[in-house]
Amino acid sequence: MATNVAMHPAAPAHLPGFITAPGETDPLFVGSVIFLIILVMGLGSLYFWLHSIPERLAHGTGKIQFQLVGVLALLALFTHNNLFWVFALMLALIPIPDFWTPLASMADSLASMVRPRRPPPDDAVDPALQPMLPLEHGTMHEAPHGEATAAEGHKP
Structure with a gap:
């Protein structure tokens, strides 16, 4: 769209290409705005990517x-306190030993040792597996069915 606009008397005979006529779109300005938008989006993405490094390391x-x-x-x-980011990075890089799992395993084992045991039904007891009671002279004899042995102190 060429217009017959009279040149200002103080204007040089040849104007550079980035100067536009009044009322026309300025391509340099449009290009600069698009470049700045892309630059800001790219730098923002880089900032968030750098900020997520400790989380990715600690994954x-x-x-x-x-x-x-x-x-x-x-x-x-x-x-915007960089000290928190440095602490997060250090915490992500230092492996923390797992103290909880062995303690939980010990607690579960102790709990299973404390639970009272139910005696088996009478028909499930094999007489060949009855506990032996010591005699006075070091020999053993079978305990009567249902009686406790001296070592156990309770009924089987």
Whole structure:
């Protein structure tokens, strides 16, 4: 769209290509705006990608450690305090030993030892497997059915 616009008397005879006539679209401005939008989106993505490094490193760790790293990284993101991010990165890189699993296993074993045992039904007891009671001279004899042995102190 060429218009017959009179040149200003102070304007040089040849104008550079980035200067547009009044009322026309400025391609340099449009290109600059598109470039800046892409640049801001790219830098924002890079910022969030860098901010998620501690969480990605802690992904294979235990649940509690992963959650602590996530909270610290989120605090660093919202408060713009880099110290939280450094702590999250250090916590993600240091493996924390699992103390809970052995303790839970010990507690389960102790609980199973404390549970009272029910005696088997009378028809399920094999007489050949009856406990032996010691005699005075070191020989053994079979305990009568239903009686406790000296070592056990309770009924089978």
